[in-house]
Amino acid sequence: xxxxxxxxxxxxxxxxxxxxxxxxxxxxxxxxxxxxxxxxxxxxxxxxxxxxxxxxxxxxxxxxxxxxxxxxxxxxxxxxxxxxxxxxxxxxxxxxxxxxxxxxxxxxxxxxx
Amino acid sequence: xxxxxxxxxxxxxxxxxxxxxxxxxxxxxxxxxxxxxxxxxxxxxxxxxxxxxxxxxxxxxxxxxxxxxxxxxxxxxxxxxxxxxxxxxxxxxxxxxxxxxxxxxxxxxxxxx
Numbered sequence: 001x002x003x004x005x006x007x008x009x010x011x012x013x014x015x016x017x018x019x020x021x022x023x024x025x026x027x028x029x030x031x032x033x034x035x036x037x038x039x040x041x042x043x044x045x046x047x048x049x050x051x052x053x054x055x056x057x058x059x060x061x062x063x064x065x066x067x068x069x070x071x072x073x074x075x076x077x078x079x080x081x082x083x084x085x086x087x088x089x090x091x092x093x094x095x096x097x098x099x100x101x102x103x104x105x106x107x108x109x110x111x112x113x
Numbered sequence: 114x115x116x117x118x119x120x121x122x123x124x125x126x127x128x129x130x131x132x133x134x135x136x137x138x139x140x141x142x143x144x145x146x147x148x149x150x151x152x153x154x155x156x157x158x159x160x161x162x163x164x165x166x167x168x169x170x171x172x173x174x175x176x177x178x179x180x181x182x183x184x185x186x187x188x189x190x191x192x193x194x195x196x197x198x199x200x201x202x203x204x205x206x207x208x209x210x211x212x213x214x215x216x217x218x219x220x221x222x223x224x225x226x
Contacts (some may be wrong), residue, residue, distance in 0.1 A: 004156070031212075042218045043203070056213075090156055099145045099164055100207030100214050105157035 006105035023091030119217035131158030
């Protein structure tokens with residue numbers, strides 16, 4: 001398997017649920033990213049990890065909790081979400097110290113009910 | 114600091130007509146520039162990239178873009194639109210020392226039969 005893989009592709013959860021999104025990359029990259037894409041809004045960069053260390057958190061609410069156990073895997077743990085958190089969540093990876101070219105997964109469509 | 118401006122959030126062209134999607138960038142150092150395409154409920158796919166080699170860059174699906182430093186532009190073109198080109202297109206910038214991509218707000222391309 002190659003590229004960036006995200007699971008699940010679709011997720012419906014209640015506001016009191018706890019769920020996780022998973023991202024896996026097979027490109028040998030050292031940087032991984034979570035983006036949020038809401039309807040009629042620009043792409044929002046949420047978190048950046050370089051060599052498993054979080055290097056950027058763009059004021060994301062604590063109900064979103066990222067985890068990066070190694071350079072190939074990235075998780076986004078979700079709990080007590082709000083309906084406005086419904087969006088397409090995109091994972092991406094890139095080569096650290098490269099030109100920044102990012103490779104994206106297919107996204108996880110999250111609906112909070 | 115770096116930024117990207119995409120003029121026109123929606124562009125419609127007739128099938129077979131020229132496609133022109135505009136992107137202007139701001140960067141304090143020489144930039145790397147990218148165009149990505151996103152089909153509905155999919156991730157972003159790289160169309161082409163400029164990395165300071167040739168100023169006219171050819172990408173996939175017949176698209177090309179020209180880097181014009183004097184105009185700080187990186188417009189995307191395709192000579193003849195096809196129905197399958199209907200999608201959202203994102204311009205992005207990075208540079209050496211700040212490899213994280215900064216995205217524009219996107220342009221939705223509609224093809225009229």
